[in-house]
Amino acid sequence: MSLNEASKKAVLVTGGAGYIGSHAVKVLCDSGFTVTVVDNLSAGHLAAVDVRARFEEMDLGDLAGLCDVMERGRFDAVMHFAGSIEVGLSMKEPDLFFRNNVVCGQNLLEAMRRAGCGNIVFSSTAAVYGSPKQVPIPETARLFPTNYYGVTKMLFEELLKSYEVFYGINYIALRYFNAAGADSSGNLGEAHDPETHLIPLVLRAAAGGFAADSPAKTAPLKIFGTDYDTPDGTCIRDYIHVTDLVKAHVLALDYLLRNGKSDVFNLANGKGFSVREVISAAEKVTGKKIPYKDAARREGDPPVLIADCSKAKKVLGWEPVHSSLEEIIASAHKWHSSQNR
Numbered sequence: 264m265s266l267n268e269a270s271k272k273a274v275l276v277t278g279g280a281g282y283i284g285s286h287a288v289k290v291l292c293d294s295g296f297t298v299t300v301v302d303n304l305s306a307g308h309l310a311a312v313d314v315r316a317r318f319e320e321m322d323l324g325d326l327a328g329l330c331d332v333m334e335r336g337r338f339d340a341v342m343h344f345a346g347s348i349e350v351g352l353s354m355k356e357p358d359l360f361f362r363n364n365v366v367c368g369q370n371l372l373e374a375m376r377r378a379g380c381g382n383i384v385f386s387s388t389a390a391v392y393g394s395p396k397q398v399p400i401p402e403t404a405r406l407f408p409t410n411y412y413g414v415t416k417m418l419f420e421e422l423l424k425s426y427e428v429f430y431g432i433n434y435i436a437l438r439y440f441n442a443a444g445a446d447s448s449g450n451l452g453e454a455h456d457p458e459t460h461l462i463p464l465v466l467r468a469a470a471g472g473f474a475a476d477s478p479a480k481t482a483p484l485k486i487f488g489t490d491y492d493t494p495d496g497t498c499i500r501d502y503i504h505v506t507d508l509v510k511a512h513v514l515a516l517d518y519l520l521r522n523g524k525s526d527v528f529n530l531a532n533g534k535g536f537s538v539r540e541v542i543s544a545a546e547k548v549t550g551k552k553i554p555y556k557d558a559a560r561r562e563g564d565p566p567v568l569i570a571d572c573s574k575a576k577k578v579l580g581w582e583p584v585h586s587s588l589e590e591i592i593a594s595a596h597k598w599h600s601s602q603n604r
């Protein structure tokens with residue numbers, strides 16, 4: 264899509280004040296799209312929303328409000344990032360996850376249907392696969408989530424299929440593996456509270472955020488499981504730089520607007536790194552010794568999650584360019600250092 268074509272297109276971004284959504288809003292604005300963000304700021308940050316985007320503080324539970332925004336905006340497409348994301352919490356408060364990730368998601372689809380908006384790009388997750396039988400994992404693998412977060416994402420993928428069949432809304436579901444890193448400007452980064460993702464936790468530990476043996480600090484960096492059937496006994500995950508991730512969203516949007524064909528794609532690097540490898544790469548990047556404690560396995564954590572990303576490369580023409588682990592960690596470190604996190 265040329266810049267001129269893009270500038271005529273209007274996109275609604277839900278969750279655009281969050282980590283990945285805010286990076287996507289920036290790249291959409293850079294590419295000439297007219298962007299409106301809907302976010303209830305339950306986990307996002309107003310300061311992270313690009314000043315070129317219009318901002319509506321709203322909960323996706325507010326169907327009338329959403330319908331009003333959709334009617335006024337005459338959007339060509341929606342990018343849906345909003346949702347509840349903490350895997351552990353999903354097992355304690357499944358009702359909250361069902362409401363936010365499924366019911367609120369259906370509100371969004373309803374508002375789209377009523378306003379005649381026919382395209383949506385959705386943030387799905389590798390958690391829909393559960394403990395895969397085949398690694399690298401292709402999109403055709405069986406969906407068998409091992410936590411309720413993954414269940415809600417799978418259910419929303421099902422809703423997308425229904426809204427396509429019955430109401431002609433086309434979708435692309437992007438199943439991300441582990442998003443990490445920060446925008447090269449140093450102005451945007453990952454700021455979850457509580458933070459549960461490995462790279463920001465490792466960087467916090469490197470900065471002395473919590474010492475492994477300090478009684479005053481309740482959350483030292485822990486390695487959950489050191490006896491997995493992997494070369495160093497710790498879990499292996501596939502990390503993708505957030506800049507590469509959001510680039511794939513723009514390509515997916517372009518594909519949807521051009522072809523109107525629904526599809527599902529994995530997004531990752533296709534390379535796995537163990538928890539110990541992440542810690543040692545972060546020690547290299549920060550020049551600091553990182554304190555940690557070995558801990559028991561967490562229920563439902565698969566030993567190895569590595570994506571087969573060949574489909575996104577072939578169909579969308581996507582190629583991750585910031586794929587070295589050191590580069591991903593260095594960009595996150597630059598941002599976290601500027602925030603004193």
Ligand SMILES: NC(=O)c1ccc[n+]([C@@H]2O[C@H](COP(=O)([O-])OP(=O)(O)OC[C@H]3O[C@@H](n4cnc5c(N)ncnc54)[C@H](O)[C@@H]3O)[C@@H](O)[C@H]2O)c1
Pocket residue numbers: 277278279280281282283284301302303304305306307308321322323324343344345346347348363367386387388389438439440441442443455
């Ligand atoms: N971070 C990852 O590694 C990862 C991996 C796979 C999938 N995902 C998915 O990507 C999406 C974005 O993840 P993130 O890390 O940027 O999360 P995030 O928590 O930083 O962003 C989510 C945003 O949605 C907003 N929000 C939540 N519920 C809302 C509601 N009901 N109404 C309006 N706004 C609401 C929050 O305020 C926040 O700004 C999520 O759907 C997540 O499940 C993330």
